Amino acid sequence: MLLHAVDTSPSRSGDLGHGLPVVVLLHGMMGSSESWWRVVPLLTARGHRVLAIDLPGHGLSPRDPSLTIEQAAASVVETIAHLAPGEAIIAIGHSYGATVLAEAAQTVNPHLAVYVDAGLALRGGGDRHTLVTQYERDRQTRMSADTLRAMRPFYSEKDAQVEARAASQFDPETMASISCGDGHTWIPEPGSILVHAQPSAWVSPDDLRRFARVGVQVRGIPGAAHSVWFSHFAEFTASLPELFGPTPGTSTSPRR
Template identity: 30%
Template sequence: MRLHTTTWGEGDRVALLIHGIMSDHRTWRRVGPALADRGYRVLAVDLRGHGLTGPAGSYAAEDFADDVVATLPAGAELAVGHSLGGLALSLAVERLAPRRAVYSDPVWHLPDGEDGYHGELLARAKTMDGEQIAALNPRWDDVDVATELETLKVWDEASAYGVESIVGKDLLPAGPVVPSLVTLADPSRLVPPERARLLAERGFEVRTVTGAGHTIHRDDHDAFMAALEGWV
């Protein structure tokens, strides 16, 4: 499936941005221009079921990865994936072959059981209002809250159920295909300390962004960009 793509900048170097579930290219509203200011031509996709791409019949993890490969150019200088986008990037990275990859609080494991992932609960986020979004994301500014409201309107909540296909699976990469940085929330529910240590042992650089929640780049944009120093 070909994905809708938004571009910032006209630099010679290419950076790819892949958002997480419920979101779209607008989550990168500050990161895209910041990378463009550093000389990148930045391409941000809307994954299937999100943004201007529209719904699809299947939402398996491999579908998201295949779409990214079908849409984005291989050999970019940098590729960044957040949450579900981090999983999609890891499944596509060998084919995309960026020079560097950044995985931001990636979904490489979703626990099952009573305290695990439930697609039905996530799908209910479709109906959240601004107050609920702000309560869940106390560090977001008003623009991000308003943007999230607009994003949810065009999100296909069926994608929340599709992600259930990875519940209970361990998709932690065996090692980096290209030089790779993992940025983590503080604390990260998706990559707890023991898994972070394992990633470091496997050759990933791991950096925790102090005080940031799961959507690091919206919780603390400046700290997120600082965590990318040496990689962008």
Template identity: 50%
Template sequence: MLLHAETTGAGPEAVVLLHGMTGSAESWWRITGLLADRGVRVAALDLPGHGRSPRCPTMTVLDAAASVAQTLDTLGVRPTVTLGHSFGGLLLAAAVATGRFDPGFAVYVDAPFATRGGHDRTEAQAEYVAERDSRTMDRLRADKPHYGERDCQVEALAASRFDPATAAAIAAGPGGSWPPRPGSVVVRADPSHYVDDETAAALASSGVKVRSIPGAAHSVWYSHFDAFVAALPEVFDR
């Protein structure tokens, strides 16, 4: 499966951005603008079942990870840096662990590294439908006080394009665990649902650099943009 990509900027280095569940390539709009202004080529992908990318009722985590690698290969993008947020981070970890993809410098933003799989497809799809339908402009304004107006517009549009059937297929499919490689960086909200203190300590002991941003939302760069940028000099101060 080839995915829709939003590319911007030009330069000798390339950064790839993988969004979270119900998001889209445009979820990174602040990041893409900053990197492009600094002379970096940026490729932000719409993941399977999101944005303008294809839908698939039999999609699995490894299928989705392979689609990321295939798309970037087709585009001729050899990343210097890859950032994956939440679900995008899971796909990044799976693509790297299975040898499908060389991410360059890998950054995982508040991401899980395992999924148990085997969820009831009907129940999962109903939950994703409810999640999609809850992400209206009015609800986002009320529930996400750290979002600006453009943030709300971007995320409401992304939700309207999100395909619950593709997400439910992934949830119902096989699970797995794909730990990040030593030398990778994890940026987490603190507290974090996906990277709690015990997980952070285990990652650090394995050679992964863990950087915490107290009080940040799950989409860290939305709520704490300056702190997020400051936490990643390898990305933003190259």
């Protein structure tokens, strides 16, 4: 199924952006394409076209109470192929979105894949009723911008408004379906980048060793929250000079 995406155009100033990959952004659970509101302008200013995608059951994308991780990834692949056929792709995925990216990358073959605070493992085997109840309770809590700011003091007023809106659009049934299926662990391609909170509740020392063994570049940000760019925006962008460095168009090379 095709997913909703915020689709930007590259800068028109000079030749900036000519030949640069399209950057695909995949949010985490209970987020949305709006979660990247701080990141998108930096990428477009450097000439990139950006596709910030709402994953199934999030934002303005369709719901699917029988969704699997493979189907979520296939929907991302289909959406990219529909909106940016034949384009070189850089992809950034956060948490759940990073797991979807790890599955989709096998087909998309991105120029560069960046995984943000994700161990790239899905436990599976969850109880649907328990998960739906838990996700609905979390959704109700996060629908209040004031509550979010109290829970996460590093949020700006706009951060809280954006994430509260994302929670109101979130479908617990779709997300629960993902966690009720089979478990799986993904190994990123060599040359991929993992940016993680340090310490992280989502990326274990074993994960870090597993990624390093296969040639993943591991970059920690001390004291960062799980949504790294919300709490440590400057440090997050500094950790990715390939995308946010001073010289547009000279940062990335194909991984395969």
